[in-house]
Amino acid sequence: MEEFEEYIKQGEPHKKEKGYAWLTAIGLQAVDGLKPSSYLIQTARQHIEGDITIDEVKHLVDSYYKSKAIRTDIEDRTEEADKVSARITEILSEKTFKFSPVEYITIHRRLFEGIYKFAGKIRDYNITKKEWVLKGDTVLYASAGIIRDTLDYDFAQEKDFDYKGLNIDEAIRHITKFVSGIWQIHAFGEGNTRTTAVFTIKYLRTFGFNISNEAFVNHSWYFRNALVRANYNNLTNGIYATTEYIERFFRNLILNEKNELKNRYLLIEELDNQTIKSANSLNADTPKSKNCTLGCTLEEMAVLTYLKEKPNATQKEIAAHIGKSERTIKTITIKLSEKGMIERKNGKRNGYWEIKINDSNN
Template sequence: MDQKKQNILDFDEYIRQGEPSKKEKASIWQTAIGLQAVDGLKTSDYLKETARKHIEGEIDIDEVRLLVKTYYQSKTLREPDDDGKQEADKVSANITKILSSQTVDFSTGGYIAIHRRVFEGVFKHAGKLRDYDITKREWILDGDTVNYLNWEDLHRAIDYDIEHERTFSYRGISSDDMVVHISHFVSGLWQIHAFAEGNTRTTAVFTILYLRSIGFAVNNDLFARHSWYFRNALVRANYKNALLGIDYTPIYLDRFFRNLLLAEQWDLRNRYLHIHATDEWKVQLNFADPAIETQVEDKCRTSAGQVQDKLHTDNANIKRLIVAIGNKELSVKKMMDALELKGRDNFLNLYLKPAINEGYIRLLYPDSPRHPRQRYLLTAKGMVLYNAHND
C-alpha cells in the first residue's frame, strides 16, 4: 500500500486496538463523517489526515476546524466536488467538537443551537428556523414527499415535543415500550423539519447527546455506518398514502433503535424501506434471531422451490470479498482497492463472478449490468457469512 493510502485514516483500527482516549475520538470522528451520507456528501482525504492528528493528540479540535477552514480558503486548484467536500469537512469537524462534550441543553433553544453549531461556517441560515414550507422528493417513496410541518408553527411544535419528552417517565416500562417511545419522539422532532437544510444531521446529534444524558451508552457505530438508513426510516415513519394503502411505518426506525439500545442485529439496509420493495427485500432480517438460517433459506429459494446453495463457502476469495464489502455498496474499483488487487480480469474471474454465481453478492442494477453507477452489495446469504466472520 502506498504512503498516501496509509495516511488515510483507518477509524476501525483505532476503535479495535486504540488506547481509550484514541478509541473515543475515532468513534466520534467516524460518526461525524458517517452522518454526511444522509446528504450524499463525502469528506476529503485532507480532513481524514487532519482527524488522525487530532486522534493522535497532536492538535486539538479547534485547531482541526481552523486548519480545515484555512485549507479551503487557500486552495487555488478547484475540483468539481469541492463545495460538497468543504461542507462535509467543516460539518464533520463541528459535530466532532459537539459530541466530544457530554452536556446537552434539552430545550427548544438547545435544539436550535445544535443546528447553529453543526453548520457554523457552512450555512448563512445556521441556527435559524425556516420561513417557508418545504417538500422533498424521496426515492424510497417513488418520488413522493413527507408532509412537513408548516413554517408558522415550527417553534411551537418543537416546544411541545421537547416538553412532552422532558416530563415523560421511563420508570417501570419495558425495553420494548422504551424503544417505541424514543423512536416516536425522535420521529416527531424530525418531522417538524425546522430548518431549511441539515435536519437529519441536527436531529441525530441532538438524539445522541440526549440519550447519553439520560443514561444510555450510545453506540456511535450505528449512526456512523447506517445514517442513510436512519434518515430513510424517519421518512417511512412519517409517510402515509391512503390511495396506495400505505400507513405510517415506524417499525424500521424502531429496529434502528433496537440495534442501538438493545444490541439487536437487524439488517439495516435501505432496500427494505422502499414502498414497493422487491420480494427479496420485503422481509427484514434479524441476525440475532436463532432462526436466521431458516429466514435466509426462505429468501434464497429458487422459483423451483430449491435452496440455491449451502449458506457457507470454503472459497477463500469469496470470503475475502464478502468481508471487504460488508454493509457497503462498492464499485469494482473500490472492491479491488479494498483487496489491494491490480488485475481486473483476475478479480472478476476469481472473486466477483464466483461470489455472484454462488448467491453471496448481487448487482445494485441487475437489469443494467453496465450501468455507469453500478455497485455490488451482499445478498441476505452473503450477510450471514459476513456476520459469522465478525462474531
Template sequence: MSYYEIDKNYTKKEKEFAWKTAIGLQDVDNIKVSNELYSLVEKELDIEDIRTKIYDYYDTKKDINGRTEEADKVSINIVRSLLSNGFSFSVKQYLNIHENLFEGIYNHAGKIRDKNIGKKEWILGNESVKYADYREIEALLCYDFEKEREFNYSGLDTKQVISHISRFIANIWQIHAFNEGNTRTTVVFLIKYLRYLGYTIDNTIFEKNSWYFRNTLVRANYTNLEKGIFETTEYLEGFLRNIILYENNEMNNRGLRI
C-alpha cells in the same frame, strides 16, 4: 457564537467513534469529506488543530466538488459536539445544535425556516414527506418537547423506551425546522439525549448507515391510504435497538422502499 466546551477527558476510542459518526453522517445529504480531512484524522491530531488546518486549507483552495468544504467543516463541528458533555433538554438546545454544526456554512444556521419545503424521496417513489408548515414550527417543537419532558419512563423496559423515543425523534424530524441540515442535527441531538438518559450507545453504526437512518424517519412519517401504506416506527426502532441493545437488525435501504 460559542461552541460547547469539549470534555478534555475523552478517550482515544471516543474520539475515533466521534469521527466515524461525523464523517458517516455526511451521507444523509450525499456529500463526502475530503482526502485532506481523512489524512489529518489518521494522524490523530488534536481536534482544534484539525479545525485550524482545514480552515487554512479552504482559505487557499477552491472547493471544486461543491460541498466538500461543508462536509469537512460540519464533520469537525459534529465531533466537537459529540465530545462535549453540555446538554439541556430544550427546543433552544435543538436550535443551538444546528447553529453549532452549520455556523459559517449556512446563513440560516440555528434559525427556523421561513418557507415551506419538500424533498423527493427515492423510497417513496419520488413523493415527499409532508413537513410542518413553517408558520407552526416553533409551536410544534415546543409541544413535542413538552410532551417528552412530561413523559414518565418508570416501569418501561428498554424496548418500550426505544419505541417511545422513536416516535418523539420521528416527530421532531418531521417538523423539519431548518432549510437544510435537519437529519444531521437530529442525529446529534438524539445521541446526546440518549447519553443524557444514561445509555451507553454504539453511535458508530451511523458511519455506514446514516442514509438508512434517514430513510427510517421517512417511513415513520409517510402515510398513503390509497396505496395501503401507513407510517411506522418499526424500522427506526430496529435501528435504535442496534445502537442501544447491540442487536443485529437488518439495515437495508431497499427493504424500506414502498
C-alpha cells in the same frame, strides 16, 4: 472506516473515544450524499493521536478552504462535509447537554454556521422533498408558521414523560416516536437530519447508554429513510406511516443488536411484495442483544450495558456514569440480582458483577 480501525480495536481509551466520534461524524455526512476529503481524514488522525486539539482541527480546515487553488480541485460540498464533520466531533466530545428546543436549534447553528446563511434559524417557508424511498413523493412537513410552537409542544411532552417502570422495548418505542416527530417538523431548511442525529445521540447518553456508533457510521442513510417511512401515509395505496424500520435502527444503536438494515426494504414498492410485514416478523430471525429482556426498565438496561463493559465498576462509578444517585443504583442492582440477571462475585472489596442472562433468555 479503515483509516480509524487501529484506534477502535487497539487504541487507548481516549483515542478510541475520539475515533468513534470521528467515525460517527463522517458517517453522518452520507445522509446528504457527502464525503469528506482525504485532508480531513489526515487531520482527524492528528487529533486522535493527540497532536492537535479540535479547535486546531477546525482552524486547519478553515485555512485549507481559503485557498482558491485548492478549492477548484474539490467538489462543491466537500468543504461542507469536512467542516461539519469536525463540528460534530467537537459536540459529541463535549460532556454538556440540555434537553430543550434551544439546544436543538443551537446544534444546527454550530454545525452550519458560515455554511448556510440560515444556520440556527427556523425556516420561514414551506418545503417539500422528493424522496427516493417514496418513489419521488414527499413527507408532509410542518407549516412554517407553526414550527416553533410544534417544536415547543413536542419537547414539553417528552420532558414530562416518565420512563420509570417501562421495559426497554416500550422505552425504545417511545423515544423513536419522539425523534421521528421532531424530525418531521423539519425546523431547518437544510441539515435537519444531521442536527436531529447529533441531538439524539446526546439525548440518549443522558439515559446512561454508550451509543453503538456502528449504526450511524454505516447506516446513516437508512436512518434518514426510516424517518421518512415513519412519517409517510398514502392511504389510497394502502401505505401507512410505520416506526418499525426506525425502531430496528434504534435497537442496533442502543442495544447493539444486529438487525439487518437494508434501504431496499424501505422502498414503498417493496411493501406490496412483502405484504407490509410487521416489525416483529422482520426481526424474528435476528440475533438480539444479550441484555434485551422484556423485564427490564430503561435504567436497568443502562446499568446492565455498563456492567457488561466494566464488571468491576463500583456503585459509585455506576451512579456517575448513569447520572443517578448511589441509592438508586443500589436499588437497581438489587432488583437485577433478584431477577437473576446479575450476581456479585468475590465479595465487596475485590468483587465484580457477573451478567447471568444470555441469548436464550430473550
